[in-house]
Amino acid sequence: MANITDRRIGKRKKNERNSVRAEYELQPLFDVFYTAKMAEGIKSGTLRNYRTNWQFFLEYLDIKGLAHDVRHVTTELIRQYIVWMLTEKRRFDGHKYKPEDAKTVGLSPVTVNTRINTMRTMFKFLYEEGKIEFDPFASVKNVEQDAPDIEILTIEELRALLAVPNQRRYSEFRDYVLMTLLMDAMLRINEALSLKVSDIDRETSMVSVRAEIAKNRSQRSVPIQRRTLNLLLELIKENGDFDSEYVFLANYGEQLTQNNFRNRLHNYAKKAGVAKAVHPHLFRHTSATLFLEAGGDLRHLQILLGHKDLRMVMRYTHLSKSSLKNQHNQYSPLNQVLSPLSKERKIKR
Numbered sequence: 374m375a376n377i378t379d380r381r382i383g384k385r386k387k388n389e390r391n392s393v394r395a396e397y398e399l400q401p402l403f404d405v406f407y408t409a410k411m412a413e414g415i416k417s418g419t420l421r422n423y424r425t426n427w428q429f430f431l432e433y434l435d436i437k438g439l440a441h442d443v444r445h446v447t448t449e450l451i452r453q454y455i456v457w458m459l460t461e462k463r464r465f466d467g468h469k470y471k472p473e474d475a476k477t478v479g480l481s482p483v484t485v486n487t488r489i490n491t492m493r494t495m496f497k498f499l500y501e502e503g504k505i506e507f508d509p510f511a512s513v514k515n516v517e518q519d520a521p522d523i524e525i526l527t528i529e530e531l532r533a534l535l536a537v538p539n540q541r542r543y544s545e546f547r548d549y550v551l552m553t554l555l556m557d558a559m560l561r562i563n564e565a566l567s568l569k570v571s572d573i574d575r576e577t578s579m580v581s582v583r584a585e586i587a588k589n590r591s592q593r594s595v596p597i598q599r600r601t602l603n604l605l606l607e608l609i610k611e612n613g614d615f616d617s618e619y620v621f622l623a624n625y626g627e628q629l630t631q632n633n634f635r636n637r638l639h640n641y642a643k644k645a646g647v648a649k650a651v652h653p654h655l656f657r658h659t660s661a662t663l664f665l666e667a668g669g670d671l672r673h674l675q676i677l678l679g680h681k682d683l684r685m686v687m688r689y690t691h692l693s694k695s696s697l698k699n700q701h702n703q704y705s706p707l708n709q710v711l712s713p714l715s716k717e718r719k720i721k722r
Contacts, residue, residue: 399441402504403427406495409502416590418563426491433457443499448509451492455516458485482518489515524649525659531556533645543611544624548637550604551621551629554580555656557601559664559677561588562631562653568620570609578602582679593679661686666696 410420431441433454439445458480480488493510500508526534535552538545554565558580567586574581578599584592597605608620615626623629635653642651649655657678664674675686 397443399431399443399446402443402499403495405502405504406498409498416585422487423491423495426488427495429488430454430492443505446496446509448512451489451509451513455485455489455513458488459516482516486515486518489513523658524655525662526647526649526651526655528663530645530647530649531659533647534641534651537641537644544637546611547608547621547629548634548641550608551634552638552656553601553604554597555653556660557597558595559657559660560595561657562634565653566619566621566629566631566634569618570620571618573602573605573609573620575602575606580605587679589679589681591679591681593676595677 407420407423410423434441439450459482460479462478462480464477464480489510493513496505496508496510499505535549538549538552540546540549551565554560554568555562558565560568560580560582564582564586567583568580572581572583573579574594577596578601579594579596582593582595584590587593605620612620612622612626615622617626617628619628621629621634623633631653638651638653642649661674661678664677665671671683671686675683678686680686
């Protein structure tokens, strides 16, 4: 006779069920991935994107009534997720600063690929760590996307933008200084907003981009014009009432945020009559283009922009049509073959 303390067939201990849930539940697996990336020293912005894109995927599972079980995440499910983002998901859904007419159905291929690449990184990690038996993203390709047609601002539009802020008001003077710095130093917006007083060298007119805020994790020093330096020093003096090491502050002394400045820049563009979608990074695109058009070379531009690969610089240099036409008129091979027309040709009919 079996001992009465023996476990009856079919009866499970409560903690066994819990261990199965923990093994296949998606959130704990994401937490393992997230912790590993934190341990690798991944930048906070990248970690934030990991979490945002992960929540986006969980939202899809909830909408479709699917369990948060890793065994349900198949290649077919991922492709259905991609199609849903392209054809059903509403852009800027819940975004309080976006107008309703901008909330169209269907995310752009660029956005979809960004969401997918986060998931791809996570599931590749889980597979290599032995946490899952197969990688559902192994055969999933990115959505085909056209090269972005990026506009730049004209000299007239830049002047119109800079003319809008009332420099007698603290917040608008600060914005004027920030726009000037973005234009002169070609910084990324997070680099500019993270600028500390100690990052400014008054003797050499250089600003230092610290490694921890640079996109490529490499420190660089960027020269600025004397007029830009003077504006920064004037702003620092205005900040004297605030106990902060940062240069760009909100009205109550806290560090200025990207969203705050982005919204203010949008309003400046409207007042200036600039019809283009003006955003902080557009200063970087525009300044890189103007730098080349004025005769600057790619190698020096690469250093200013903080890119390790020279090929990356080409993404920021969208030469204007007028510059392209001038170059073509000057260097066209046809000029070497045929003499220039001295007078208008008259054709008899």
